[in-house]
Amino acid sequence: MLDGGFDLITILRITVDIALIWYVLYKLMMLVRGTKAVQLLKGIAVILTIWLLSIAFNLQTVRFFTNQFIEWGIIVIIILFQPELRRALEQLGRGSIFTRSAKSKEKLEDQIEAIVSSCTYMAKRRIGALISIEKETGIGDYAETGIPINGKLSHQLLTNIFTPNTPLHDGAVIIKKGKIIAAACYLPLSESPFISKELGTRHRAAMGISEVTDALTIVVSEETGAISCTVNGKLHRDLEEEALTEMLREHLSLHPTTSEKPGKKRGAKQNG
Incomplete structure (x- = not known):
């Protein structure tokens, strides 16, 4: 009976141990996915594969160099992934990895209203716009292709950026944590053959980033x-005001409410 209790406690401890490690790895992967760090991770995977092959086939020289890389790998990873690690630690310090406070939900509601x-x-005025909102995956690499703004998100600033014949109206605006961090950004174009021919570059860019x-x-x-x-590789077309609000609330961690006024109808078709 004592052994059985000990075994149960041991299994529970091992399960919690593994679950915590997988959770941390998952959060780190979500932070670096879509950034240059992904390519670095692929490079590390290649090095580890070569190291295993050098052991299997007794390749002494290859094994020596890969051992050197592995021994210094932790320091290299800390240096290369410093922005992502710092962001993760900041989120952990604020507790935002686990919970979202009522105050942050109120701020998010204001941001959704502004968007x-x-x-x-x-x-209404047929002003073309392309707005990408960062969630879990970092999209800082795409923000670097544009002009830094780092301004507080507001209806006035966002509208002014896309006003025709202004320096920043072409390209995408990237929003992160309630701030417009960059404008005139380049997003990757989707190469999917299933996108309607009537849709233009903005829609292909929106699909590409998703x-x-x-x-x-x-x-x-x-x-x-x-x-x-667009979100998760899916295109939602002809959204009314209410539908757009509900979609933003759903995907930015706010539940839709029934207090919104009915949105106005949009056209049935659209071009880029």
């Missing part, structure tokens, strides 16, 4: 004023 207001304003990251991206069509949204 929806700006999109509906631009849709295929490689978990970012939520909004497109306002310049031709029709229709609002679309």
Whole structure:
């Protein structure tokens, strides 16, 4: 009976131990997915594969060099992944990895209202827009292709950026944690053959970023004023104001409410 209790405690301890390690690894992968760090991780995987092969086939020289890499690998990883590790530690310190406070939910509600207001304003005037919102996956690499803004998200600033004939109206705006961090950014274009031919570059860019990251991206069509949204490789077209609000709440960790006013109808079709 004592042995049985000891075995149960041991199994529970091992299970918790493994679960914690997998959780930490999962969070780290989510932080670096869609960034240059993914390519570095692939390189590390290749080195480890070569190391195992050198042991299996007794390749002394190859094994020596791979051993050197592995011995210094932890320091190299800390240096290379410093931004991602710092972001993870900051989130852990704020407790945002596990919970979202009521205050942060209120801020998120304000951000959603600013985005929806700006999109509906631009849709009425047929001002083209491309807005990508970072979630778990870092999209800092794409922000680096544009012009740094680092301004607080607001309806006025977001609308002004996309006003035609201004220096920043072409390209995408990237939003992170309530801030417009960059404008005029380049996003990867989707090569999917299933995208409608009538959709233009903005929609292909929105689909492209949704295929490689978990970012939520909004497109306002310049031709029709229709609002679309991409997330997880799926395109949601012709969204009304209410539908866009609910989608933002759902994918940015806020439950939709029934207090929203009915949205206005959009066109049935849209171009890029």
